[in-house]
Each structure stands twice: as structure tokens, then as C-alpha cells.
Amino acid sequence: MTLRLAILASGRGSNLQAILDAIAVGTLDAQVVGVFSDQPAAQALHRVPAPLRWSRRVKDFANREAFDTALADAIATVAPDWIVCAGYMRILGAAFVERFPARILNIHPSLLPKYKGLHTHQRALEAGDGEHGASVHLVNAELDGGAVLAQARVPVLPGDDAESLAARVLKVEHPLYVEVLRMLAAGRLGEQDGQPLLDGHPAYTPLRLEFAHS
Numbered sequence: 123m124t125l126r127l128a129i130l131a132s133g134r135g136s137n138l139q140a141i142l143d144a145i146a147v148g149t150l151d152a153q154v155v156g157v158f159s160d161q162p163a164a165q166a167l168h169r170v171p172a173p174l175r176w177s178r179r180v181k182d183f184a185n186r187e188a189f190d191t192a193l194a195d196a197i198a199t200v201a202p203d204w205i206v207c208a209g210y211m212r213i214l215g216a217a218f219v220e221r222f223p224a225r226i227l228n229i230h231p232s233l234l235p236k237y238k239g240l241h242t243h244q245r246a247l248e249a250g251d252g253e254h255g256a257s258v259h260l261v262n263a264e265l266d267g268g269a270v271l272a273q274a275r276v277p278v279l280p281g282d283d284a285e286s287l288a289a290r291v292l293k294v295e296h297p298l299y300v301e302v303l304r305m306l307a308a309g310r311l312g313e314q315d316g317q318p319l320l321d322g323h324p325a326y327t328p329l330r331l332e333f334a335h336s
């Protein structure tokens with residue numbers, strides 16, 4: 123089944139590009155049916171043809187809920203199988219999340235449940251962690267709180283700063299997101315009532331995937 127993907131992005135869009143590249147070379151059976159942004163200048167928007175772009179400024183709406191409703195309405199018109207947050211820097215409100223139950227994914231640059239929220243690389247360094255990584259999780263109304271489907275790990279190396287660590291994590295984010303989408307397309311990964319399923323059975327711990335990071 124060709125997955126219809128609606129991508130939400132606020133910035134650079136390198137995760138989006140990894141998804142587009144995998145589709146282009148035929149390793150991911152999916153179609154990006156729209157890129158949606160709260161930042162009209164986001165680089166991510168320019169990675170797809172103009173008819174697939176949607177962007178609005180939150181400040182042009184009466185409140186955050188009104189923005190979320192406009193975003194949700196626009197997404198609904200492209201009938202996605204999955205809404206894929208890829209560097210989308212706003213919290214999705216409860217009404218938005220409830221409108222697309224168990225159909226929203228996010229990639230977060232930490233080994234959740236560690237370091238929800240911002241500055242994950244700096245926080246991993248300050249904690250003296252020996253490893254760090256990225257998680258792909260289902261989105262619920264709690265920030266970075268939905269069930270984790272899969273994770274990829276990288277070592278924290280002597281001399282790392284937040285920038286070098288972020289770059290190492292980003293290297294595994296791209297294949298991690300693509301692999302999760304591939305497994306969803308193939309029906310190997312799924313969910314039931316917020317519980318991840320692997321090959322049809324409940325998966326109580328995140329799938330650990332290994333990727334090159336240097």
C-alpha cells in the first residue's frame with residue numbers, strides 16, 4: 123500500500139528530504155501529499171512543488187486553536203494515512219491530536235523517555251550520558267509523550283559539544299524515520315489503541331535499529 127504522508131515541518135527539512143529521497147529511489151512505497159508549516163519561510167517547503175505547500179502564520183489567527191483548526195482542515199483535504207512531524211516546532215493541541223487518532227508520528231532527538239522538549243543534546247552532555255540518539259513515536263496530547271515505535275543510538279564521544287552530537291544524531295534520524303515508515307507501509311509495524319504492534323504482536327519496548335553514524 124502506498125502510504126500517503128502529510129509532513130509537518132518548521133525549518134530545514136532534512137528529515138523530509140530523506141523521506142523524499144527514499145521515495146525517489148524506490149525504497150519507500152509512499153507519497154508526500156503535502157508539506158504543512160507554521161513558518162512560511164521554512165526551507166522544508168521548498169523541497170516539494172508549490173501545489174503541495176501550505177503555510178500560515180499563527181499570529182494571523184485569533185488564537186492557537188484557530189490556527190490548529192485551519193492546519194487540520196488543510197491536512198484533512200489531502201487524506202493522509204500518516205501525519206509525519208519532521209522538525210515541527212509547535213505543540214499540536216489536543217483537538218488536533220484527537221481529530222487524527224493514532225495517525226501522527228514525530229521524530230525526537232533523544233532516547234525517550236529521556237529529554238522531552240528542547241535542548242536534548244546539551245542535556246545529554248550535561249548528564250554525562252555515554253549514549254544518545256533519536257526516537258520515532260506516536261503523538262498524543264502530551265509533549266513527546268506517545269508510545270515510542272523505534273529508536274536509534276549513537277555514542278557520545280570525548281570532546282563532543284551540542285553541535286557535533288546533534289550532527290551525529292541527525293545522521294541516524296534520517297534512516298530511522300525512513301525505516302519506520304517502510305515498516306508501517308509493509309504492515310510490519312502498527313498500533314492498536316496507542317500500543318505499538320510489531321508483526322501483529324504488542325511491542326512493549328521500542329524497536330532498536332542500528333545505522334551508521336560516522
Ligand code: GRF
Nearest residue numbers: 134135136137209229230231
Ligand atoms: C531534528 O533533529 C528533529 O529530530 C527535531 O528537529 C530537527 C529537524 O531537522 N525534532 P530537519 O528540519 O528535519 O532537518
